[in-house]
Amino acid sequence: MKAASTAVAGLAALGLSLSACSTGGSGARDEGPARSEPVVSASPAPSSSVRVPKKIDAVRLVKEDPKVSSAVKRDLKPCAGKTYPVDVSYGNLTGGTAADVVVNVLTCADAVGIGSYVYRAQGGRYENVFTAEEPASVYTEIDRGDLVVTKQLYEEGDSVAYPSGEEVITYRWSSHRFTETERTRNDFSNAVGGEEPAPEAG
Numbered sequence: 001m002k003a004a005s006t007a008v009a010g011l012a013a014l015g016l017s018l019s020a021c022s023t024g025g026s027g028a029r030d031e032g033p034a035r036s037e038p039v040v041s042a043s044p045a046p047s048s049s050v051r052v053p054k055k056i057d058a059v060r061l062v063k064e065d066p067k068v069s070s071a072v073k074r075d076l077k078p079c080a081g082k083t084y085p086v087d088v089s090y091g092n093l094t095g096g097t098a099a100d101v102v103v104n105v106l107t108c109a110d111a112v113g114i115g116s117y118v119y120r121a122q123g124g125r126y127e128n129v130f131t132a133e134e135p136a137s138v139y140t141e142i143d144r145g146d147l148v149v150t151k152q153l154y155e156e157g158d159s160v161a162y163p164s165g166e167e168v169i170t171y172r173w174s175s176h177r178f179t180e181t182e183r184t185r186n187d188f189s190n191a192v193g194g195e196e197p198a199p200e201a202g
Contacts, residue, residue: 050092052099056126058088061119062103067128072105072115079108091142094120094129094173101126102140102147110160116140116149118178130171130178137163147171147178153185164188 062068062076079085085106090099098121105115116138118130130147132138137152137160148170152163165187171178 050097050099052090056088056101058086058101058103059084061101061126062086062105062115062117065117065128067131068115068117069133072133075107075114076105077108085111089142092145093118093142093147096121100129100142102142104139112137112152112160113139118147143170145172146181147173162188 059076063073076084076086085108087104087106089102091102093100093102100121101119103117103119104113105117106113114133114137116130116132117128118140119126120129121127130140132140132149132151134151136154138149140147140149142148148168151167151169153165153167155164158164165185168184168186169180170182172181173179
């Protein structure tokens with residue numbers, strides 16, 4: 001009986017030791033596949049108190065904006081019925097209590113961006129605080145509190161569908177205006193989908 005009691009006590013001590021190791025140790029454990037966590041932006045997180053409007057009349061906003069070129073206003077027409085080629089995004093870019101509005105004006109035929117505008121709520125109206133208009137293609141998005149503008153780059157002979165490259169420019173609101181913080185250029189290959197230039201006669 002004494003030997004059996006000693007053996008039980010030993011097993012109990014071993015169990016406690018293993019339990020302590022499993023709770024505080026750094027050994028390998030099978031917890032399933034690793035999760036992919038999102039990259040945390042260095043910019044301040046948008047305030048949760050920002051009021052997002054149900055919907056604004058983006059077409060009217062652009063057409064009444066003196067900072068929008070007459071060419072963009074002239075081309076801003078319905079594609080089919082009463083549907084206008086505009087993309088609208090709401091988000092916190094300038095740190096105000098009301099959501100900022102990003103409007104992209106596109107062409108009907110190719111959905112090419114011809115103008116991008118950012119509007120900030122000021123005293124019951126919207127003020128244009130950013131304008132980007134390109135003869136080729138431009139599109140603006142909100143990315144974790146930053147303004148990201150993509151410009152397609154075309155060389156002679158490029159079709160609208162196959163640009164030679166693009167520039168991606170990141171802006172951040174600072175001192176009551178947008179300041180460029182990063183610029184990236186990507187060159188595309190024309191070997192896939194595009195047309196190779198004809199070789200010169202030798």
